[in-house]
Amino acid sequence: SQQGEEDPQALSIQEGENATMNCSYKTSINNLQWYRQNSGRGLVHLILIRSNEREKHSGRLRVTLDTSKKSSSLLITASRAADTASYFCAETSGSRLTFGEGTQLTVNP
């Protein structure tokens, strides 16, 4: 299977700023999911957007999906130092997820 690509690979911002991460995928998806991973820990599910949805919100998170371009973006508003982590998108096709390489976000206090 093929992995999606996240852009940028690394992002460093100041607390209070917004962070945008992009993901491109390759298959026809059932849904696309975003996960967060703190250093040395397991992944935590953040949000799922279905293939027939274009935008979804959860607290300070906003996810968009463009199936014509096979791309998704994750926006974190009013970032905090505690948001520092790696963020992964995962395309769902059939019975499995395929994860991207991730974006390492650093939020400086």
Place this chain on the structure above:
Amino acid sequence: DGGITQSPKYLFRKEGQNVTLSCEQNLNHDAMYWYRQDPGQGLRLIYYSQIVNDFQKGDIAEGYSVSREKKESFPLTVTSAQKNPTAFYLCASSIEKSQPQHFGDGTRLSIL
């Protein structure tokens, strides 16, 4: 609290040795997964199971084996045939395929 427990947290393997990583969940999930993560990279699927007594190979199954005798348990054996086993191994489960996955906190395997 419900969740996934992986053990041990750190594991060391000698040359020619098989080692088994434990994964237990009390979420009553049907599907379970094993992933490998190398430094600075994403997750690659080793094996997955959608139901007890059934499992399928993922993208990098060579050198690994699994069993699914109980719904709660999905152990992974890293065999001596896996020549580059040093990595972070993550177990996950979900209610069913394509639904959000819950992850354990991983096992870090190194070579002695």
